[in-house]
Amino acid sequence: xxxxxxxxxxxxxxxxxxxxxxxxxxxxxxxxxxxxxxxxxxxxxxxxxxxxxxxxxxxxxxxxxxxxxxxxxxxxxxxxxxxxxxxxxxxxxxxxxxxxxxxxxxxxxxxxxxxxxxxxxxxxxxxxxxxxxxxxxxxxxxxxxxxxxxxxxxxxxxxxxxxxxxxxxxxxxxxxxxxxxxxxxxxxxxxxxxxxxxxxxxxxxxxxxxxxxxxxxxxxxxxxxxxxxxxxxxxxxxxxxxxxxxxxxxxxxxxxxxxxxxxxxxxxxxxxxxxxxxxxxxxxxxxxxxxxxxxxxxxxxxxxxxxxxxxxxxxxxxxxxxxxxxxxxxxxxxxxxxxxxxxxxxxxxxxxxxxxxxxxxxxxxxxx
Amino acid sequence: xxxxxxxxxxxxxxxxxxxxxxxxxxxxxxxxxxxxxxxxxxxxxxxxxxxxxxxxxxxxxxxxxxxxxxxxxxxxxxxxxxxxxxxxxxxxxxxxxxxxxxxxxxxxxxxxxxxxxxxxxxxxxxxxxxxxxxxxxxxxxxxxxxxxxxxxxxxxxxxxxxxxxxxxxxxxxxxxxxxxxxxxxxxxxxxxxxxxxxxxxxxxxxxxxxxxxxxxxxxxxxxxxxxxxxxxxxxxxxxxxxxxxxxxxxxxxxxxxxxxxxxxxxxxxxxxxxxxxxxxxxxxxxxxxxxxxxxxxxxxxxxxxxxxxxxxxxxxxxxxxxxxxxxxxxxxxxxxxxxxxxxxxxxxxxxxxxxxxxxxxxxxxxxx
Numbered sequence: 001x002x003x004x005x006x007x008x009x010x011x012x013x014x015x016x017x018x019x020x021x022x023x024x025x026x027x028x029x030x031x032x033x034x035x036x037x038x039x040x041x042x043x044x045x046x047x048x049x050x051x052x053x054x055x056x057x058x059x060x061x062x063x064x065x066x067x068x069x070x071x072x073x074x075x076x077x078x079x080x081x082x083x084x085x086x087x088x089x090x091x092x093x094x095x096x097x098x099x100x101x102x103x104x105x106x107x108x109x110x111x112x113x114x115x116x117x118x119x120x121x122x123x124x125x126x127x128x129x130x131x132x133x134x135x136x137x138x139x140x141x142x143x144x145x146x147x148x149x150x151x152x153x154x155x156x157x158x159x160x161x162x163x164x165x166x167x168x169x170x171x172x173x174x175x176x177x178x179x180x181x182x183x184x185x186x187x188x189x190x191x192x193x194x195x196x197x198x199x200x201x202x203x204x205x206x207x208x209x210x211x212x213x214x215x216x217x218x219x220x221x222x223x224x225x226x227x228x229x230x231x232x233x234x235x236x237x238x239x240x241x242x243x244x245x246x247x248x249x250x251x252x253x254x255x256x257x258x259x260x261x262x263x264x265x266x267x268x269x270x271x272x273x274x275x276x277x278x279x280x281x282x283x284x285x286x287x288x289x290x291x292x293x294x295x296x297x298x299x300x301x302x303x304x305x306x307x308x309x310x311x312x313x314x315x316x317x318x319x320x321x322x323x324x325x326x327x328x329x330x331x332x333x334x335x336x337x338x339x340x341x342x343x344x345x346x347x348x349x350x351x352x353x354x355x356x357x358x359x360x361x362x363x364x365x366x367x368x
Numbered sequence: 369x370x371x372x373x374x375x376x377x378x379x380x381x382x383x384x385x386x387x388x389x390x391x392x393x394x395x396x397x398x399x400x401x402x403x404x405x406x407x408x409x410x411x412x413x414x415x416x417x418x419x420x421x422x423x424x425x426x427x428x429x430x431x432x433x434x435x436x437x438x439x440x441x442x443x444x445x446x447x448x449x450x451x452x453x454x455x456x457x458x459x460x461x462x463x464x465x466x467x468x469x470x471x472x473x474x475x476x477x478x479x480x481x482x483x484x485x486x487x488x489x490x491x492x493x494x495x496x497x498x499x500x501x502x503x504x505x506x507x508x509x510x511x512x513x514x515x516x517x518x519x520x521x522x523x524x525x526x527x528x529x530x531x532x533x534x535x536x537x538x539x540x541x542x543x544x545x546x547x548x549x550x551x552x553x554x555x556x557x558x559x560x561x562x563x564x565x566x567x568x569x570x571x572x573x574x575x576x577x578x579x580x581x582x583x584x585x586x587x588x589x590x591x592x593x594x595x596x597x598x599x600x601x602x603x604x605x606x607x608x609x610x611x612x613x614x615x616x617x618x619x620x621x622x623x624x625x626x627x628x629x630x631x632x633x634x635x636x637x638x639x640x641x642x643x644x645x646x647x648x649x650x651x652x653x654x655x656x657x658x659x660x661x662x663x664x665x666x667x668x669x670x671x672x673x674x675x676x677x678x679x680x681x682x683x684x685x686x687x688x689x690x691x692x693x694x695x696x697x698x699x700x701x702x703x704x705x706x707x708x709x710x711x712x713x714x715x716x717x718x719x720x721x722x723x724x725x726x727x728x729x730x731x732x733x734x735x736x
Contacts, residue, residue, distance in 0.1 A: 080653050081480050082451065082479065082480040083451040083480035083481050083483070084481030084482055084650075111449065112449050112451040113450070113452030113484065114449075114483065114647075116649060116654075141619075154671060154674055155683070156677055156682050157675060157677065158674075158675045158676065159675050161670075161674050169607075171614055179610070181607035183603075187601055206574075206598075206600075207600075207601075212677070213677035214677075228597050228601055228604050230574075230598070232572055232575075233555055233556075233575075233596055236551045239551055240551075240608075242547070242549065242667075242685050243549055246667060249663055249667065250651070250654075250663035250664050250667070251651070253655055255663070255666075256666065256667040256670065258671075285449045285452050286484075286618075286619045286621075287618065287621055291621065295614075295617055295623070296614060299610075299614060299617065299624040299626075302529070302624065302627075306522055306525045306527060306529050307581075308526065308581070309526055309581035309582075312524035314523070314529075315524070316610065317603075317606075317607040
């Protein structure tokens with residue numbers, strides 16, 4: 001749960017947002033597409049969710065340049081019933097379709113109390129938690145899910161079948177940012193295997209398997225990851241992954257995760273359509289808001305005062321990221337050297353301006 | 369995931385339902401309360417979910433006789449918006465309130481596409497999956513959740529804070545019973561610690577802790593269970609438990625799990641109010657039903673044909689229980705000796721008739 005330190009360059013959220021939106025627009029993306037991606041990745045990075053933050057932008061630029069993503073999608077919303085709607089992403093960036101789904105879901109839930117909005121013909125949308133959090137910042141509770149291409153073995157299996165299929169839940173909390181749970185239903189991210197090959201360090205026990213399905217801590221023998229719960233209780237993580245997959249496919253009209261081409265594949269010319277699922281709840285319909293806030297506040301207060309193991313602290317979902325967000329708001333958002341260099345190279349090609357930054361280690365201002 | 373064999377007596381679902389309903393009514397329960405409990409526990413037992421099946425009836429009878437549960441509750445439904453409603457259980461059996469919530473939720477979701485129904489001033493409702501499954505058997509998808517009194521330590525903590533807070537998801541599947549995920553967000557049920565003390569066998573690794581929060585496999589040292597994900601990744605299980613708790617408390621108007629008196633406590637005179645949360649989705653609003661069925665069918669077929677580890681088989685959520693349900697439909701439902709004797713004792717006190725049965729081992733018909 002700890003945030004891994006990043007060596008590279010520090011920049012502000014405002015500068016990074018403007019920079020990323022400018023790069024994507026220079027690459028041909030519509031202004032609303034570019035702004036949605038910038039908003040999503042900077043929101044993730046500002047909270048320390050670096051795996052799903054600015055780091056993804058060079059990859060998104062490859063998608064844009066290759067044609068996998070529609071640069072100027074005609075995103076449309078269809079209301080299917082009083083409390084249900086569908087967003088057609090038109091193969092554009094999933095971030096745009098997902099923010100739209102939340103916005104439309106809020107409008108439906110304001111009246112109906114709850115709304116379910118699916119998105120289809122979409123693409124990678126970064127951190128699912130971004131969208132649940134956006135709803136909660138507007139006073140609504142939300143669940144956000146996406147399915148993805150296979151990376152996780154089913155319980156008792158040997159080959160990847162499920163995506164990392166995250167579940168996010170956000171709820172407004174009195175006097176602070178919303179509580180946010182944002183978790184993959186896999187035990188670890190798939191790319192941690194490759195990271196551990198680079199660093200030469202073993203994987204945690206009970207998270208990855210060999211091609212024969214044997215649990216291994218050797219990153220060179222591991223080829224797939226287990227669902228959360230591991231070899232003993234992975235049927236729980238796999239069951240949650242199944243739920244996410246069905247809600248994001250059968251309900252959205254997309255194929256299930258096993259039918260999705262590899263998102264990490266190097267053919268950037270072909271669209272890889274995926275689906276998302278969003279649920280929005282209007283707390284004011286369920287309870288008087290003062291009562292609701294008091295309940296959530298009491299839950300968080302009781303949880304945070306629980307006795308902890310030596311050297312630890314009992315925290316609520318998202319507390320680690322809240323503390324990191326405060327640090328980053330004060331010190332800047334760190335971007336790793338590889339990502340920074342890649343963005344700078346794109347900026348040069350596109351004739352965009354690189355924003356001011358300073359190295360993470362020296363604390364001195366770098367030349368822009 | 370395997371179903372543990374039970375030594376005792378075999379009886380039919382129809383006979384057990386009638387017997388249990390008769391016992392509860394003889395104990396003073398209203399006919400609708402008695403029938404709801406019988407339906408729920410026999411449904412669970414018929415699928416091999418013995419922990420939450422007929423085994424619970426002697427406990428429910430204690431609650432009824434002690435006064436913890438209102439024998440003749442006035443269960444009411446309040447529509448709060450087009451797609452939201454609340455069931456007041458009036459301190460009656462949670463089973464009655466939960467079936468009512470599903471019924472009302474289906475009515476709302478039929479029009480609105482989705483509905484959220486909370487239940488409050490409720491009590492234990494057995495297996496949460498029973499209610500999601502009831503919706504799915506009627507052609508709707510559903511999520512069912514309940515919170516409970518503390519049994520699970522928060523991530524990094526030493527003392528129980530969360531209930532076992534299950535998440536259930538059911539969806540109609542073409543040509544077979546609905547797919548059902550029904551999982552506690554704890555690694556193991558709390559009472560497995562006590563079971564392992566009785567049998568003298570160690571607990572699995574990474575599921576239980578000492579009063580100091582140290583992971584232990586010694587059932588005599590263990591005093592609490594970890595969330596699913598264990599010591600390494602238990603923040604995921606704990607995060608899901610937090611989501612369940614908030615949906616079942618702040619949204620239903622009940623206090624959060626930590627404020628709930630021990631359900632296993634021996635004072636049966638005092639009510640212990642808890643909340644549940646149900647979400648119902650109408651697939652026909654999202655997609656043409658033929659398309660929807662084809663998607664779910666393709667998901668299940670692809671999953672079940674995945675390569676498995678030696679001696680294993682890749683299964684969908686609920687497949688183990690489906691196979692067991694077929695066996696039990698043919699051979700009868702096994703009830704353990706202790707439960708059977710307790711029910712027979714109650715039947716004698718109340719002047720009820722014990723149904724026909726035969727011992728599980730001999731295969732011969734016992735005298736009724």
